[in-house]
Amino acid sequence: MQSIQHFFPLLDQPRKAVITAHQKPDGDAMGSMLGLYHFLVQLGHDVTVISPTNWASFLNWMPGVDKVIDFENKRELSVNIINSAEIIYCLDFNILHRTRNMETYLEKAKCIKVLIDHHQQPQEEVFDYGISDTGKSSTCEMIFDLIANSGHDDKINKEIATCLYTGIMTDTGSFRFPSTTASVHKAVARLKETGFNHSVIHENIYDNFSESRLRFIGNALLYKLDVLYEYNTAMMAISKYDLIKYEIKTGDTEGLVNYLLTIEGIKFGALVIDRDEERKWSFRSKGEFDVNAFARTHFEGGGHKNAAGGRSDETLDQTARKFKQIIKQYEKELQ
DSSP states (O other): OEEGGGGHHHHTSOOEEEEEOOSSOOHHHHHHHHHHHHHHHHTTOEEEEEESSOOOGGGTTSTTGGGOEETTTSHHHHHHHHHHOSEEEEESOSSGGGGGGGHHHHHHOOSEEEEEEOSSSOOGGGOSEEEEOTTSSOHHHHHHHHHHHTTOGGGOOHHHHHHHHHHHHHHTTTTTSTTOOHHHHHHHHHHHTTOOOHHHHHHHHHSOOOHHHHHHHHHIIIIIEEEEGGGTEEEEEEOHHHHHHTTOOTTTTTTGGGGGGGSTTOOEEEEEEEOSSSEEEEEEEOTTOOHHHHHHHHSSOEEOSSEEEEEESSOHHHHHHHHHHHGGGGHHHHO
């Protein structure tokens, strides 16, 4: 994989491009896809944004989201577009299987593939150009760098700024995570020069949920919370019954794992949810405990040092019991 700087000259040569991200795109994934979309369109590229799956409804206000194609709903159209693409931009994921059923088609595509991501251990061999920087707060910050460093800072308009701010804000936990460096604030200051309203973005992201989601969170905190004080760890196991009872939709469980770290003394939070095809884990930590390594070692996952995910084919009860056994190995690290 050649460095992203070697790719910059190709930006000024209009091509047929596809932009994609990981399945169930969050604020950073959607923000980076749409931010890059609005940028490339200004340069004359023919651009299509394809999401591997659907996304949370609280992202539907974002400028350009109406043009995003859901691969699962329009597979034949999506495959044809991928096969005819000259460049595919892969954002906010480090390995192709995170695009779910798009993986095979992306792997077979004969065009130029560009990686822009901030997760550990990228699958570099499948990309022609790219950058993988775990020191960056978000992929949206990296798209900002791409635009600025390629000499196109003048192209940053209100639409781009709105999209990129969304991803930076969500992936930094509203600027409270350690990844919020000086460069993050400098980027936000430049984005604010376009005049977008950041208060409206916060409202759309955080104040835009259903009553049933709030009741679901209350039920989870009251009945599903398991605090393991001897390991400074808290966990939740959410059943499929709860998802159905409270009519939980894509995005409704986002942020639930973060509640676990608000408990005094807790350094490690783990959430497992019973999905149809598998059990999905979310891990969060404070300080030096590496949940990326934990997820890779025990739950076929990965991510960042303080935020990662995993999976299991076991039942909900089985994988929860497995977690409680495994955590005993980390008692000293979590003290």
